[in-house]
Amino acid sequence: MPRIIEIREVTKPISSPIRNAYIDFSKMTSSLVAVVTDVIRDGKPVVGYGFNSNGRYGQGGLIRERFADRITTADPETLLNDTGDNISPEKVWAAMMTNEKPGGHGERSVAVGTIDMAVWDAVAKIAGKPLFQLLADRFGLTPNRKVFVYAAGGYYYPGKDNTALCAEMRGYLDRGYNVVKMKIGGASVEEDQTRIEAVLSEIGPQARLAVDANGRFDLETAIAYAKMLRQYPLFWYEEAGDPLDYQLQAALAEFYAGPMATGENLFSHQDARNLIRHGGMRPDRDWLQFDCALSYGLVEYLRTLEVLEAHGWSPSRCIPHGGHQMSLNIAAGLGLGGNESYPDLFQPYGGFPDGVRVEDGHITMPDLPGIGFEGKADLYREMRALSA
Template identity: 85%
Template sequence: MRIIDIREVTRPIASPIRNAYIDFSKMTTSLVAVVTDVIRDGRRVVGYGFNSNGRYGQGGLIRERFRDRILEAAPESLLNDAGDNLDPHRVWAAMMGNEKPGGHGERSVAVGTIDMAVWDAVAKIEEKPLFRHLADLHRRSADPRVFVYAAGGYYYPGKDNGALRAEMRSYLDRGYTVVKMKIGGAPLDEDRARIEAVLDEIGSEGRLAVDANGRFDLETGIAYAKMLRDYRIFWYEEIGDPLDYALQAAMSEFYDAPMATGENLFSHQDARNLLRYGGMRPDRDFLQFDCALSYGLVEYLRTLDVLRQFGWSPTRCIPHGGHQMSLNIAAGLGLGGNESYPDLFQPYGGFPDGVAVEDGHITMPDLPGIGFEGKRDLAQEMRALAE
């Protein structure tokens, strides 16, 4: 049993949308196939992975560093003790050989992309869904029912508040009970009008979260907090720079309602510093670490260990990214849910075909691996890379 090839292609996921910080007109993602020599149901087992939106494709790092370290490793060194499957932790260690600590920027995305594909292959070799494989590994019961919320509300050329209301209404009509919109890309009074338009549209049928994408300094963050106090907001997300823990801690003095952050922290060390110094409150706030951007599930397991050390429940984790890998982690390890992009970043976002949102939740299908093959448009792209 061995990995015989790792293939990468950079794909566009561009869209003429923007948040408070960046536009997505040139956004890309890396699609990776980890090809093994294992045969299941007459086909070679191939694991697939890709990185989340907001960080660009990592083809250079994958091809120049991390791919070759795996392929040059002794095949038996990448297997579990029984020798009957790949060991993601050993594959991860091979990728990270000769890498200095710190500097968690782009390499964490490259490693996380390959790590996703490795876990997909592992579960396919086991012939079970990844979420059930994870639950079995950690001696817990899997819960296939996962909370999901609809992320959108981007700034878009010509998009008025009527179009914003229609977008949010469409999410409620599809079964979501929590929707999210961007703020900070317009003056405060304009954003207030946008928020009020959405709240008027959704009424008591749903809850609204808002996301500043790290745009604000402390003064602006406080000004928005004072405005948001007038409304029943699900959470106030990523107020300032993700590494400005002092700003985040200060915000807890001005805003009692739930806050969320973490999608741009890429290691368990960064997560630990957030909990040490960021003033986050385990009884109400949410953590959005995304395994696809932060060295993969192997590192995410270390992050969950850090949370436990600080008295946090994994149910306070609702990852960024809207991908099926985090859905499997949520179902297998008991996270609080997952982000969803109903209309954006296709075909990489969304759920397997036929999976519907009901009362803000989806039910995981029993598909081998992460379940990518259950989404026809995504499976076509993946198989084109592997075959």
């Protein structure tokens, strides 16, 4: 009978002098979690690992004080799947959420999502499969091992001029990406227009450009940017206003006919449902960026996909935020539209297993058990130190 015997957490810095339109990352942290089981493989216990995505701080207090203890003190039999040969992520999730009131998703959703990632990693390792294959098998799908990825960057940085910005974007193209993203909203609309035109001139027909305002704008500013942006062939216009201002998002569609994207700061299937009901999002062109590592994990993300299906949305319109291997596995296993990637930022947590290369904007998933963290040497050093 597989059993979770310990959950460990450490808060790690992922600080950087970069900034977007809303925050800087000078004091950013992330929680790294190890879920230790009593299952032995190759003479060692199976350990699942997880961490929270960038943009939200480490959740060590919540993990240690509330959620981990609810799992380790539960009757182990209540956490098993129906056949009793593996741990059930759904039952672990339910144990974590015992005595939790509905609503109030903020920091709690990040703590639960971090542990949930580690649980799925352990479950797939116990099954002896890559997570993407485990998910495809569970839902009767054929995994798509070739996953679209785009390069996220273009942050504001002290002393960074347009020449440096263009060099950064050229570097992404040289590494095989054909969609790149830059930040807007941290300067005037005129300055941002100059930055956008510089990048478009640099990448030419080789790639598409997406822009991201990180929720900075009120409606008037969002519309002013929309009127400026709609003259360019952008891949998308991302998160113009506050993520919970569905009326702003809906109104913006009247001024911007091109693709828009949002969702990375919505942390539950209820929030996703409200976005689809009230945010004016268009399933034929817009993109949804819900990030399981910030929003109660994959157990909740599966509920979100059910909500989207009920409202006529395809999973292929989802390209999650975060740039981590968990979402890569979900994309490959469940048919999402792709995944964000941070080629140079938030290391060692972002990126792909060693040896995986971007070709024509896609990567091919390797055959690694679980989420595949062991294939990324710099990341696995951090993880192994936590579980030693």
